[in-house]
Amino acid sequence: MTHPTSTFDSLPTPVRPVWLRVCALLVCLLMLPFAHATRIKEVASIEGVRSNALTGFGLVVGLDGTGDQTTQMPYTTQGLSNYLKQLGLTLPPAQLAQLQMKNVAAVLVTSQLPAFARPGQALDVNVSSLGNAKSLKGGTLISTPLKGADGEVYALAQGNLIVAGAGASAGGSKVTVNHLSVGRIPEGAQVERSVPTALQVGESLNLSLNASDFQTARRVAEAVNRRFGAGVAQAFDGRTVQVRAPINPNDRISFIAEMEELPVQTSVAAAKVIVNSRTGSIVLNQSVTLGACAIAHGNLSITISSTPVISQPNPLSGGQTVVSEQTSINIRQEAGQLIQIPAAAQLSDVVRALNSLGATPQDLLAILQAIKSAGALNAELEVI
Structure with a gap:
């Protein structure tokens, strides 16, 4: 019985090591940090062009x-x-x-x-x-x-x-x-009146990045210089890139239109956890990682109940009926189980680890702050 021959087996012997190296290189490229390829118009805007x-x-x-x-x-x-x-x-x-x-x-x-x-x-x-x-x-x-x-x-x-x-409303209901x-x-x-825009003024224009990032500013300047020549663009800081543009209005518009379509590799965003203290919403980006830690979280509940008590006088005693309240206060604290959280290198692992706590979003606000203080949360915690 003959077995079918695979594509790899059909390759000549000298070609096999080259094929293996190519496959290994592709695997290494896939394991690199993911970078987003976007256009310049999606990460920056012309300074002064606004509503x-x-x-x-x-x-x-x-x-x-x-x-x-x-x-x-x-x-x-x-x-x-x-x-x-x-x-x-x-x-x-x-x-x-x-x-x-x-x-x-x-x-x-x-x-x-x-x-x-x-x-x-x-x-x-x-x-x-x-x-x-x-x-x-x-x-x-x-x-x-x-x-x-x-x-x-x-x-x-x-x-x-x-x-x-x-x-609709009627009879006191609405x-x-x-x-x-x-x-x-x-x-x-x-x-009725237009606002003048200084787009055609001066020999250069500034690109303002949507988010301050030195890596993105450098890559935007490199993309412009690679297309239009060295020295055309230079990054001033993490948000501003100055670009020399043609003086002729028609040529400047064509230059801007072509420049905004240039592809640029944006770096992975800084690890950040956004906490909305008013709604209890928590948002994590893909760069958030979690170090190994142990968490014990228990719920404390206080219950106050009030029961009306009516005291009536004896017949013909001339007394008055008195209404008082009997108050009962009950404090209950659930046992907090110490849970070990493993180190999480990906966002999916972080979400899985936090879900294992079984805590409500309001409880997670306090837990994330405590993890950050303990140094186990590798992200910036921002409360809005």
């Missing part, structure tokens, strides 16, 4: 009796008075104080003015109630100027609100789905 926040005070009208109570919200009445004056209508102060406009709500309008925005471009706006309006559903935002940090008007907002929610006091107007604002 600007816009905000403005406005009024939403046409509400179905769910607006502000103007007697409690004077700025709603004042805002309406200022708007009517612009239309040529003036009401005496006494009449303004008596108005009960339940179909008007004072709102704050916010938006983002993107880089290179030109007059006439449409922007999305968010509308949020400033007073005690019950709902903005079905309302219309009247013309509202949106100002920047310098106090200048850069856009005008107006339109019908979209409120993703519903609510049911609400989502927030009714916040709405959105797609393309509800129009740009």
Whole structure:
């Protein structure tokens, strides 16, 4: 009986050692720390090319009796008075104080003015109630100027609100789905003034890394120099890379477009554990490792119960019924078992080791801090 011949057996004898060395090299490459190949545009941005926040005070009208109570919200009445004056209508102060406009709500309008925005471009706006309006559903935002940090008007907002929610109330009961006091107007604002961007100024431009990392800054500079020539880019620090760019505007745009598409190898992120103390959320990245340690964790519970005790006087004694409370306090502490945690070199091993404790997320907050203090957690612990 003949056995099938494998591909390796069919190779000539002198070729086999070479084949084995190639396989060994591939295995070694796979065992190297994993590096992510991304484009420069995904790890850095052009310094100065950014959006600007816009905000403005406005009024939403046409509400179905769910607006502000103007007697409690004077700025709603004042805002309406200022708007009517612009239309040529003036009401005496006494009449303004008596108005009960339940179909008007004072709102704050916010938006983002993107880089290179030109007059006439449409922007999305968010509308949020400033007073005690019950709902903005079905309302219309009247013309509202949106100002920047310098106090200048850069856009005008107006339109019908979209409120993703519903609510009903009757007989003291109330049911609400989502927030009714916040709405959105797609393309509800129009740009009136552009913000100049210093993209075509000077002989060079700066690349600002999304995260400070000296290794990434060095690799970005090397990628640019490898494509456009030595000395074109140089890293200033862990976040800034200065790049010499063409003076001609069209050539500079083409240079930036090609530079942003260059691949760059980003280093593995620093080991970090993010702890949200408000929600109890814990997030670990792939670089977190754990040293061998032993943990004993027990739960302490305190229970306080109060039972009413009624003391009644004898008949015809003239006494009064007295109600007192009998309080019982019970303290219970569970036995803490000493658990040995092995050293974990990968994120999956760390997760498996922490799950073996059987602790709640709130307990893990204290356990991780204790492990860090003991020197067994090889990561930066950040509490947000």
